[in-house]
Structures are given as structure tokens and as C-alpha cells.
Amino acid sequence: MTSDLETLATRLRDFADARDWDQFHTPKNLVMALAGEVGELVAEFQWLTPEQAASPSDEVLARVRAELGDVTGYLVRLADRLGVDLVEAAHAKLDESERRYDPATYRGSARKAPQLPD
Amino acid sequence: MTSDLETLATRLRDFADARDWDQFHTPKNLVMALAGEVGELVAEFQWLTPEQAASPSDEVLARVRAELGDVTGYLVRLADRLGVDLVEAAHAKLDESERRYDPATYRGSARKAPQLPD
Amino acid sequence: MTSDLETLATRLRDFADARDWDQFHTPKNLVMALAGEVGELVAEFQWLTPEQAASPSDEVLARVRAELGDVTGYLVRLADRLGVDLVEAAHAKLDESERRYDPATYRGSARKAPQLPD
Amino acid sequence: MTSDLETLATRLRDFADARDWDQFHTPKNLVMALAGEVGELVAEFQWLTPEQAASPSDEVLARVRAELGDVTGYLVRLADRLGVDLVEAAHAKLDESERRYDPATYRGSARKAPQLPD
Numbered sequence: 001m002t003s004d005l006e007t008l009a010t011r012l013r014d015f016a017d018a019r020d021w022d023q024f025h026t027p028k029n030l031v032m033a034l035a036g037e038v039g040e041l042v043a044e045f046q047w048l049t050p051e052q053a054a055s056p057s058d059e060v061l062a063r064v065r066a067e068l069g070d071v072t073g074y075l076v077r078l079a080d081r082l083g084v085d086l087v088e089a090a091h092a093k094l095d096e097s098e099r100r101y102d103p104a105t106y107r108g109s110a111r112k113a114p115q116l117p118d
Numbered sequence: 119m120t121s122d123l124e125t126l127a128t129r130l131r132d133f134a135d136a137r138d139w140d141q142f143h144t145p146k147n148l149v150m151a152l153a154g155e156v157g158e159l160v161a162e163f164q165w166l167t168p169e170q171a172a173s174p175s176d177e178v179l180a181r182v183r184a185e186l187g188d189v190t191g192y193l194v195r196l197a198d199r200l201g202v203d204l205v206e207a208a209h210a211k212l213d214e215s216e217r218r219y220d221p222a223t224y225r226g227s228a229r230k231a232p233q234l235p236d
Numbered sequence: 237m238t239s240d241l242e243t244l245a246t247r248l249r250d251f252a253d254a255r256d257w258d259q260f261h262t263p264k265n266l267v268m269a270l271a272g273e274v275g276e277l278v279a280e281f282q283w284l285t286p287e288q289a290a291s292p293s294d295e296v297l298a299r300v301r302a303e304l305g306d307v308t309g310y311l312v313r314l315a316d317r318l319g320v321d322l323v324e325a326a327h328a329k330l331d332e333s334e335r336r337y338d339p340a341t342y343r344g345s346a347r348k349a350p351q352l353p354d
Numbered sequence: 355m356t357s358d359l360e361t362l363a364t365r366l367r368d369f370a371d372a373r374d375w376d377q378f379h380t381p382k383n384l385v386m387a388l389a390g391e392v393g394e395l396v397a398e399f400q401w402l403t404p405e406q407a408a409s410p411s412d413e414v415l416a417r418v419r420a421e422l423g424d425v426t427g428y429l430v431r432l433a434d435r436l437g438v439d440l441v442e443a444a445h446a447k448l449d450e451s452e453r454r455y456d457p458a459t460y461r462g463s464a465r466k467a468p469q470l471p472d
Binding site (some may be wrong): 239240241244247248251254255256257259260262263264265267268270271274275277278281284286289290292297300301302304305306307308309311312314315317318320322323325326327328329330333334337339342343344346 | 357358359362365366369372373374375377378380381382383385386388389392393395396399402404407408410415418419420422423424425426427429430432433435436438440441443444445446447448451452455457460461462464
């Protein structure tokens with residue numbers, strides 16, 4: 001069975017193939033494109049109060065959705081070029097976070113053990 | 119049927135609930151966390167030549183995979199808080215890109231029509 | 237007379253020369269390094285409330301100062317490689333912003349004319 | 355005597371005052387704006403080859419200069435709000451880098467001691 005992300009990765013691959021864009025879609029370039037799109041996503045939120053950001057207007061949400069689509073596209077494309085399974089990688093990091101941040105110690109606290117990388 | 123991303127979103131939600139971290143996981147904060155993790159991902163590639171980045175060593179790839187896991191985690195968490203379906207959003211943007219960049223005109227060219235936002 | 241930024245640019249150039257790092261300090265790599273450092277700066281603020289971010293503790297401020305130092309270093313190094321005067325470039329953009337956002341219309345409003353790029 | 359950066363900081367402060375934008379220019383928001391502008395700067399370089407990026411066309415250089423102006427503006431504004439001297443902070447980090455990366459060991463090598471944060 002093919003997952004949603006694999007279908008998207010295949011479509012992105014075909015899109016690049018049809019335009020001979022594989023030459024531009026190197027990992028180094030794709031990670032820059034991802035950073036650029038995340039910058040646009042951040043810009044949508046920069047002047048909003050926390051309250052406005054938590055309940056965005058339809059207009060803001062439409063723009064945010066478009067930026068999230070761009071970010072997802074480049075992220076999936078990058079992972080495809082590198083042969084990384086994004087969902088597996090996220091679960092592996094979450095396994096680690098569950099060990100590192102036990103609920104009793106970190107409950108309600110944003111403070112993280114300073115010696116640990118984020 | 120539940121998709122891979124929905125399962126991941128649910129696990130992230132439970133992880134935050136167990137630590138009472140929903141208060142920190144506001145859209146504004148999550149988009150910053152996403153930007154921070156993308157910064158770490160970019161840093162993995164910054165001194166590599168295009169060739170090294172295209173064929174990373176096992177050691178580099180392991181670190182890249184971990185950063186991709188972090189990026190995916192925050193991206194899925196952010197989308198979950200905003201009620202956005204990432205895969206749908208990516209397909210919608212790809213629909214647009216297919217209309218905008220017809221293969222005949224843009225074949226082998228990184229140049230994009232300057233009047234269009236990226 | 238030599239400005240503060242020119243002195244810093246010269247010291248960064250000598251630092252790279254002494255280590256034969258010019259080969260790594262290409263504009264493409266430096267812009268990635270800058271993005272990576274800005275990611276670290278963003279991470280310092282991600283879980284802070286607006287109030288905490290406005291009055292950071294000495295410990296947070298020391299880390300922020302270090303990240304601002306890294307960001308400034310890569311920004312000055314990048315501009316030096318490209319032959320761009322950062323202060324002149326900032327004043328030129330500010331000239332433009334003064335024309336675009338007249339005080340009467342934009343007073344107290346974060347809303348910007350949607351047709352204008354940021 | 356007033357340095358170039360102080361003059362720029364003062365002009366940015368007056369610009370914000372005249373529009374009552376201090377309420378938006380909180381450190382948290384400004385660091386997001388900085389990340390957004392750095393994203394735009396990265397986007398200018400993402401599809402360029404290393405050679406193209408090292409010798410940008412006049413058209414590209416003009417856009418890069420504008421983005422560098424935006425980045426500098428937000429960086430100086432953020433530092434002003436936090437009371438940080440950017441040039442001093444950069445020199446302090448460079449003092450550290452000179453101790454950490456002695457020329458003999460690191461000559462011509464992008465490899466950094468893995469136990470050290472970047």
C-alpha cells in the first residue's frame with residue numbers, strides 16, 4: 001500500500017522530471033528552498049499577537065495553508081532525494097524525547113535540561 | 119483509515135498533553151520552533167560541497183535524518199494546531215505550480231517569471 | 237577613517253585567511269551559515285512569552301548576545317564577500333519604507349498594503 | 355562620536371515611533387521578522403550554482419543588496435531593543451573562535467570538533 005506521503009513524493013518527482021529540474025533539486029539547494037519557505041511561513045505570524053496567531057482569520061489561514069503546502073512539498077522532496085522516511089524519523093526523535101523528558105519532571109515547564117541539545 | 123501523518127499528529131498531541139505543554143505549543147511558538155529546527159538542518163549542509171551534500175556520509179546522514187525528524191514533528195504539530203491537512207495543502211500548491219510552470223517553457227531553467235511570487 | 241563594521245570585516249577576513257577557509261566561505265555557504273545562526277537565535281525565544289522575551293533574564297540575554305554575535309559575524313562576512321555595504325543597504329530600504337508607509341495611514345497598524353511585497 | 359550602526363539604530367527607532375509601531379517591535383516579533391528576511395535572502399541563492407552565487411549578475415546583486423538591507427535593519431532594531439552591541443558581540447564570539455580553532459589544526463578543514471557547539 002502506498003502512503004499519502006509516498007504519493008506526494010512521486011508526484012513531486014514527476015513534476016521535476018517533466019521540467020528537467022532534478023539538476024536544481026540537489027539536497028543543498030532543496031534545504032535552502034525549505035528554509036526560504038519556512039521564512040515566508042514565519043513572516044505570516046510575525047506581527048500577530050499570540051491570540052491572533054491561535055485563531056487566525058480566514059484570510060490569514062488561507063495564506064498560512066499555502067505556505068505550509070510549500071514547506072511540505074520541499075521537505076518531502078528533500079527527504080525523497082536523501083532516501084529518508086520522514087514519519088519514521090519523526091517517531092525516532094519522539095522515542096528519544098519521551099525518554100529525555102519524563103512527564104513528572106517536565107510537567108508544565110518549558111525549561112529543558114541545559115546540557116542537552118534541543 | 120488513519121494515515122501515517124494522523125497517527126504521528128495524535129502521538130505528538132498525547133506527548134504534549136502528558137507534559138501539559140499545550141500552553142507552549144501555540145502556533146506562534148511552534149512556527150519559531152520549526153524555524154529553529156530548519157536552521158539546524160541547514161547547518162548540516164552549509165560547509166558541504168554540492169557533491170558531498172548529494173552523497174552524504176553515514177554519519178552526516180544520521181544527523182540529517184534526526185533533524186528531518188525534528189522538522190517533521192514540529193510541522194505536523196503546527197498543522198494539527200491550525201487544522202491544516204499538510205498533504206492536501208502540498209497538492210493544492212502543486213496544482214498551482216503545474217499551471218504556472220508549463221514544462222515546455224520552463225524545461226531545464228531555474229528562471230521563474232519575475233512577476234510571480236515564489 | 238575606518239568604521240566599526242569595516243574593522244570587523246577585516247578581522248573576519250584575516251581569521252578565514254589564517255585557516256584557509258575562504259574556500260568554504262562562498263556566498264552560498266555563508267548565507268546558509270547565516271540562516272543556521274538565525275535559527276539558533278529564534279530557538280532562544282521560541283518558548284518565551286512576549287513578556288519574558290521583552291525582559292530576558294541575564295542567562296537568556298547572555299545566550300542571545302552570543303547568537304547575535306554569530307549572526308553579525310556571518311552577515312558581515314557575507315556582505316564583505318559580495319562587496320555590499322550593509323549600512324548603506326539598510327538606509328536605502330528605510331528610504332523606501334518611509335515612502336511606502338506614511339505615518340498618517342499606518343499609525344498603530346501592523347497591516348500592510350497586501351499588494352506590496354514585504 | 356556616533357557609529358554608523360548607532361545612527362541607523364536611531365533612525366529605525368524614530369521610524370517606529372512615528373508610526374506607533376513599538377508595540378509590534380517586541381524582541382519575539384523582531385526575531386521572527388529577521389528570520390523571515392533571512393529566508394528571502396536564502397531564496398535568492400537557492401537555485402544558483404556555487405559559481406553563479408560567487409559572481410552574481412547585477413540584477414541578482416541588486417535584489418541581494420535589498421535583502422541584506424532588510425536583514426540588517428531588523429538585526430539592528432532587535433539589538434537596540436535588547437541593549438546589545440552587535441559589533442562587540444561579534445568580536446567576543448570571534449575571540450572564542452580564535453581560541454577554539456587554532457590555525458595549525460583547522461587549516462583547510464571544514465571539520466569542526468564534533469563535541470563543540472557551532
